[in-house]
Structure formats: structure tokens, C-alpha cells
Amino acid sequence: MKRKRWLWPLIMAIALGALLILQSLIGRVVYRWAWERRPTPSxxxxxxxxxxxxxxxxxxxxxxxxxxxxxxxxxxxxxxxxxxxxxxxxxxxxxxxxxxxxxxxxxxxxxxxxxxxxxxxxxxxxxxxxxxxxxxxxxxxxxxxxxxxxxxxxxxxxxxxxxxxxxxxxxxxxxxxxxxxxxxxxxxxxxxxxxxxxxxxxxxxx
CATH class of the missing domain: 3.40.1000 (Protein Transport Mog1p; Chain A)
Incomplete structure (x- = not known):
């Protein structure tokens, strides 16, 4: 029982960290996509x-x-x-x-x-x-x-x-x-x- 008590918070922390990393990667991809497609100044x-x-x-x-x-x-x-x-x-x-x-x-x-x-x-x-x-x-x-x-x-x-x-x-x-x-x-x-x-x-x- 004690093992389960600390195991779930650990799993949640790992999942949250993975989610934040994924969000950061997506943000970089979107920024790069928008930057590459920005209007070229005349x-x-x-x-x-x-x-x-x-x-x-x-x-x-x-x-x-x-x-x-x-x-x-x-x-x-x-x-x-x-x-x-x-x-x-x-x-x-x-x-x-x-x-x-x-x-x-x-x-x-x-x-x-x-x-x-x-x-x-x-x-x-x-x-x-x-x-x-x-x-x-x-x-x-x-x-x-x-x-x-x-x-x-x-x-x-x-x-x-x-x-x-x-x-x-x-x-x-x-x-x-x-x-x-x-x-x-x-x-x-x-x-x-x-x-x-x-x-x-x-x-x-x-």
C-alpha cells in the first residue's frame, strides 16, 4: 500500500514532465513553421x-x-x-x-x-x-x-x-x-x- 502511495505521484510527475516537453517541441515546430511562411518584405x-x-x-x-x-x-x-x-x-x-x-x-x-x-x-x-x-x-x-x-x-x-x-x-x-x-x-x-x-x-x- 505504501508503495502505491508514492508510485502514483511519481508516475504523474513523469507524465507531466513528458507533456511539458511535448508542448515545448510542438511550440518550436509551430514557431518555425510560421517563421518560414512569414510574408517576404518587398x-x-x-x-x-x-x-x-x-x-x-x-x-x-x-x-x-x-x-x-x-x-x-x-x-x-x-x-x-x-x-x-x-x-x-x-x-x-x-x-x-x-x-x-x-x-x-x-x-x-x-x-x-x-x-x-x-x-x-x-x-x-x-x-x-x-x-x-x-x-x-x-x-x-x-x-x-x-x-x-x-x-x-x-x-x-x-x-x-x-x-x-x-x-x-x-x-x-x-x-x-x-x-x-x-x-x-x-x-x-x-x-x-x-x-x-x-x-x-x-x-x-x-
Whole structure:
């Protein structure tokens, strides 16, 4: 009788262990099956993903949202946003990038002007100022960076916008820049340098 008392728990433990191993094996098989049958990214999707800035281009502690489809006529578009904190109430601490790939240079030139006028409205152009600290030797065919001074939650800030065209790729970078906190002018310059570097590299690889 005593032998049966410990024998059944032992059998149950062995059976449970075997079941867990079986579940793990099935899970691996299913994952591998799904991975092998995942949709293959198109060349355009690959180019846009390679041209986008990465989380490593932002200061330490920032987080990244998923890349989203950006609906723009005549262009294949993607957008991505990064946040300086994990607090939803501080979503104003952010950097956003819009990437638009046009069928040709002529369409991209029109797209560049549209992005420029949308994010730096001509009616308020005199309020937007170029900041010397954001100037550097870039590789874009068209390029403009300007900032609008303001105040966000009691902190002096600049809403900065960069619009650039690299052949048939138009990239817009939007960032809220602060004095020595969250995202400084130096930090945003590093982001713009990464934007320039990654856009050029992506086009060279296609």
C-alpha cells in the first residue's frame, strides 16, 4: 500500500514532465513553421526600413513605436515615432520620422515641397528660424532645417523640422528640442546626422 502511495505521484510527475516537453517541441515546430511562411518584405519595404533611424540613434532611455504605413498620394510611405519616457502623459517628448519613396525624382521634388509646406507653413515661415548648431555637411539633394520657439509644459523648447530629399526618397524629421534635457540641440543634430547617413546607405544598397 505504501508503495502505491508514492508510485502514483511519481508516475504523474513523469507524465507531466513528458507533456511539458511535448508542448515545448510542438511550440518550436509551430514557431518555425510560421517563421518560414512569414510574408517576404518587398524591396521597397526593405529600403524604407533601412533608411529609417533606429532607437540607438536616440539618447539612452528612449523607446520606439512600431513603424506605420503613411498614406501619401503617389508615394510608398512609412512613419515611426520615438518617445523620451514611458509615461503616456509625457508623449510630447518625442521624435517622429516620415519616409516617402516616390516613383521618380520629379515626383519626389513635388513631394519634398508638399512636406516642406505642410510642416513649415509658408504663411508662418518668418517665425521658423535656422539654428547654427543644426548645420552640418549633408548628402541630400534638397534640405531645410528650421525650428519654432515655444514653451512646452513650462519648459522652453523648439519644435524642429527637417525636410530632405535623396533622389526619389523624401524624409521628414520632427522633434521637440529642449535645453539640456529630454532631447537637446546636440541630440537632435545627432538624429539628423543619422537620418542623413541611413538614407544614403539605404539608397546605395538597392
Amino acid at each position: 524591396p521597397i519595404e526593405v529600403l524604407l526600413a533601412q533608411a529609417a533611424i533606429q532607437l540607438s540613434d536616440l539618447p539612452q532611455g528612449w523607446r520606439q513605436d512600431d513603424m506605420m504605413v503613411e498614406s501619401v498620394p503617389e508615394a510608398e510611405g512609412r512613419s515611426i515615432r520615438f518617445y523620451g519616457t514611458s509615461d503616456p502623459k509625457e508623449s510630447w517628448i518625442n521624435v517622429g520620422e516620415i519616409l516617402l519613396l516616390y516613383p521618380d525624382v520629379t515626383a519626389a521634388q513635388v513631394g519634398y515641397q508638399q512636406q516642406h509646406d505642410q510642416h513649415i507653413p509658408p504663411a508662418y515661415a518668418t517665425h521658423w528660424k535656422e539654428i547654427a548648431e543644426l548645420e552640418f555637411s549633408h548628402h541630400a539633394d534638397q534640405w531645410h532645417v528650421a525650428c519654432l520657439s515655444g514653451n512646452t509644459n513650462g519648459s522652453s523648447s523648439h519644435a524642429c523640422t527637417a525636410v530632405a530629399r535623396y533622389e526619389n526618397l523624401v524624409v521628414t524629421m520632427l522633434g521637440n528640442v529642449y535645453e539640456n534635457r529630454y532631447l537637446s540641440i546636440a541630440d537632435f543634430r545627432a538624429v539628423l546626422e543619422a537620418m542623413d547617413r541611413r538614407a544614403v546607405a539605404a539608397l546605395e544598397r538597392r
